[in-house]
Amino acid sequence: MSLALNPCFTPPTADIYVFDPDLAVENRRSFVPRYGDENWSLLALTQNPSQADDLIQWRWFSEVFREPFRYASWTMINYPLPDVDVARQGAAMRSKLSVGRLMKTVNQWSLFARWLEGHGITKLSEVTAEDLTEYGFHLKKVRGLARNTATSHLIGLSRLHYYGQGYLPEVDRLLEPPWVTEGMDDYLPAATPLGANITEPIVPATMGPLLVWAMRFVEEYADDILAAAAEHRRLIAVAEALNGPIKAGAGQRLVTYLEQLEAEGKPVPASVWGKEAASPGVFLAGLTGTPAAKVHQVMNQPRWKAYRAKNPGRCLLETPVTARLGGEPWHDPFDFYGCTTLLKHLGTACFVILGYLTGMRTGEILALENGSCPDPEGPPEAARRHLIYARQFKVSRDEDGNHDSAGVVREAPWVAVPQVVRTVRVLERLGGHGLLFAAELHDPRQLDRRSGRSLAIATMSNRIESFIEWVNAHAESRGRQAEVIPADPHGRVGTGRFRRTLAWHIARRPGGLVALAVQYGHMRTLISEGYGSRSRGGIHDLLDFETARNVAEHLSEVHEAIQEGEGISGPAARRLIHAAAQEHSRFGGIIASVRQARSLLADPTLNVFENKEAFLFCNYDRAKALCHPGRGGKSEAPSLDRCKVNCANIARTDDHARQLREAAESLGQQAASGAVPEPLADRLQERAQSLTGLADQHDNDRVLAGTGAGR
Template sequence: MSLALNPRFATPAADAFVFDPGQAVEGRQEFVPRYGDDGWSLLALTQNPSQADDIIRWRWFPEVFREPFRYAAWTVINFPLPDLDVARPGVGMRSKLSVGRIMKTVNHWSMFAQWLDERGIKQLSLVTAEDLSDYSHHLDRARGLARNTATSHLIALSRLHYYGQLYLPDADRLIAPPWVAEGMDDYLPAASPLGENVTEPIAPATMGPLLVWALRFVEEYADDILAAFGEHRGLVEIAEALKGPFRKGSGLRLVAYLEQLESEGSPVPAVIRDTKISTPGVFLAGRTGTPIAKVHQVMNYPRWKAYKVQNPGRCLLDAPITAKLGGKPWHDPFDFHDVPGILKHLVTACFIVLGYLTGMRTGEILALENGCCPDPQGSPEAARRHLIYARQFKVARDEDGNHASAGVVREVPWVAVPQVVTAVRVLERLGGHGLLFAAEVHDPLQPERRSGRSLAIATMSNRIESFIEWVNIHAQNWGRQAEAIPADPHGRVGTGRFRRTLAWHIARRPGGLVALAVQYGHMRTLISEGYGSRSRGGIHDLLDFETARNVAEHLSEVHEAIQDGEGVSGPAARRLINAAAQEHHRFGGLITSVRQANDLLADPTLNVFENKEAFLFCNYDRAKALCHPGRGTKSETPSLDRCKVNCANIARTDTHAHQLRQVADDLGKQAASSLVPEPLADRLLERAQALNELANQHDHDRVTAATGAEL
């Protein structure tokens, strides 16, 4: 079917396709919806493997508006917006929308239609500019939408107006919204004080154990789980091959198996759910080579039915448990029916490792393919680093500037630390070909239309919550409650917060969680070297934003403390006092935009980083930094895990001196314990003495804001 561009169209017939099946992704033509369907799935239009199979439900709309908006949606799906409308100032539109954006647009329309119906307005042509202004205030005051979300709603109504002028009958045309001529600022909620990215990082108390358990699955438990999965799959394949009419005597092997169990007094494999005991047909079929139908027939014989009820047991696999947890096997022998669930947790753990230790967006991770992380070429002696070649979707555009649903291969690949490479290899062992997170491999019960696609983002988000729940139950059962994963104070972990959390931890905990220090290979260095100067995309913007926020907050706190009489010591004491005052007056401790972050980071006098482990501030000057011995490095930040006490960039505050003495006192108390061996006690006392000397040196050299200005 072809559609000519014409300002007047007749409503399509109920059995007509919503869009030309020829536009559908190869193999998806049968899933193209019909115009009269109660729901429209647009999944056949996109090549993005992680796109959710959302469906436009026409019951969302009040009946009076159902058909006008159905027709409006049909025009948006099939016809581009003319260049004249796209180019209008302040509109911010594309001529064609992605599937995800079409879904959002129609959803926004449904909310608008419900609001009109509640106000007694039953026709789009009757909507006034005052009504539209009221609706914009409704989005802010009644619904409390964030600025970006409200913007999306207003753009959807602008699009409805432009399409109405071209394609809709007079009664269904929306007048030009007032923000088209006046701009949107007066019709939107105030900008968030938190800046451009309001996604909260995952709390360290949650992220720490979550990462630990994910790495345990990937690095330690994977072989056990994959061995169990291989045995599970083998039993299923045997059972599947035996389907069909069975021959005479086909139950003899099962009977012999049951008689042996009876003679030994061993339990018979069964499925136990609460008080109900049933026959594990597939397991027994695979174990004994008996057709499933024959298994159920034999197990219904009075003799074996009674024995099953009296002696039910688990369907244990032969796969060994080799990994340890606290010196003991990490898991009991696997039950046949538990393997699919534990395999899901392994796949989820791989996602967590990829999401947190690369900085990739969720869609990029779910679109990764087997072979995306090849082994580096070259001699073993040379410095070799694994790279991940991924497709990005957010900025993918075709030659007309519209969204390209297949994505584009990222110009600069992601850097993969060893833990990430291990996660990729685990997934490759499962997939064999195609996508690492292929739906048919990791969720075979998905509808057929998801074949060839990845797990959906919502599915993975739910699996992360299930993974956390499983870990907490496992920790409880194994007496390791201290290793449970606490709930995050901001709610569900989800999939999109790992990227922000990585940036947060690199910027704010340089010697802490992500670094673990050398084990994860200095993530900032790896990421920066991976992108080089060719790209400031990827996670760099988030890193810069978090670094700037961290610096601003610390410097503002230092300025306030100095004004209250806090003393500062060290070679860079005056630089710290001046930097704190300058930051406080320029930014007030609050970075709310990427532009402000860039301005702060571009000022070398404000490059100040706190090293809490060494109890100091680093007033970073690359030419003086002893953490970079060659000092020819292009590093924009210090390596805080390599601080030297004689570095010219160091400054300490009274707070740091107090902390030094507290740690020294604690070490002294440990050394005095009769349980501590003498050599260890000597080392503890030596360390305590060194810390006290640093604190005493601070007291001797300290200056305040007034004296620092005179020096």
């Protein structure tokens, strides 16, 4: 039955489709709900492969408001907002919403309906401007919502008002909210200091080991896991091919196999559930070529039932374990029933690497397809760079300016470092022909709902936590407690924090090395070149923000130290003192927006970067820098891994001098311990003397603010 057009203030009958099935994604038309259903799935309206399976549940609404809001929701799904309302001043509106936003809006309406009932209001037409003002206060003060969340609630009510004017009966119309004409600021919480950038980066203590283990899985363990998975699939295929009528003598191979185990005193493969050992029908069927039904008949015979009870064993695959961890096999012999878990963890490790080393959003990663990272063309001796062609969803719009759920291919492809390329190749080896994270490959239990789609974002988030738990248990069992992944103090790792963490590390370690020599400074260059002269945005905004925050924090600390009487030394001492004073005056150590970040970074006098390894600040001036052989051309970040002691951009603080002496003392103790070879001890002692000399030079040359410093 097709959709009835033109509502005319009359709700559809219960058997009418909620939206026209012809508009549905072809392989999801069976998901199109009927108007009278208790739950509505909008999955068939979106082409985003990672869209969650959320449902509009009408039990959210009491009987008083259920039908009015059901009709309002049906209207919102099927009819665009009138142009006159889209063009209104105030919060930006789209004529139609994405599936995710539709779900959120209906959920917000349900919260509003509950609040109305709690205040004795049973009809939308009874709501007054004072009621709406009080509800805005409720969101702000009682529920304590963040500004962006409260804004979303108010926009949802504005949309309810707009639809009511053109589509809903008079009794179900909401009057114009006061914030439509007055603006929303008075109805919202104050803006947070960090604006939208409130996602905490994953702390290095957690991210480092997590990345190391993810790379181990992809670069060292993948061959073993994929081989075990192939054997697992082969045994299942053999077992399934044997289904059908049982022929005479079908159990003889199994009996021969069991007799050999008995003669050698070996355990029988079994599935152990609690204290009970059951027969692994599929495994033994594939292993011996015996139909699964016959396997259970044979294994239930008294002789074999008793032997299995006394000698239960694992269902081991013949696939060898070739990779090593600390000189030992990284895993025990693979078990038939543990294979899917390892495959799941391999897929999770792939996601961690892609999420952390590319800068892609979660939805972009889950939408990657086979062939999205082709080998570059050209002769092998030429400098070639792999690119990833990904779809983006956040900014994809159709010709009417509404969200396009299919996404659009990025104008500028992502540049892939070697670790990322190897990760993509592992995912391609799983055998799929569509999405790299296709549900049928990574979660075949949900084939009925997620066919042709990727894993859901929530599923991947849960799998990352499961991966961390598995790794920690594995490390403990092998006596490698130092390699466990510590819990992040800010909570779950999730999927959306990798992108922010990448920007955090790039900004704070330009040119440095993080986990297995992945060069973030190098990656920053690649990302920048990938964007070229195209529109900035995406990861660049995060890079700018984190770099500026890092600079502001360091300069603020220097300013405080100077005020407390600490000294500065080095050729660039005067520039550092001036930069600290300027930053304090303009920003006060706090960068609250991308605009402020760009303003700070655009000021060459504030281009100050700390090199913790060299115990110094680089007051970067490209014309004076020794870290770049050719110092002409436009400005760029310094290469802090190539700092020169005679560079004119160097400045040190008293704190750096203290750190130099502590490092020198530590090296001297190592040299004198007798635990290192004499040539190494000599080098350590020489290094210690060099560091002490730098500290002495600082003490001799240090100046205080206002006394004249540096050149």
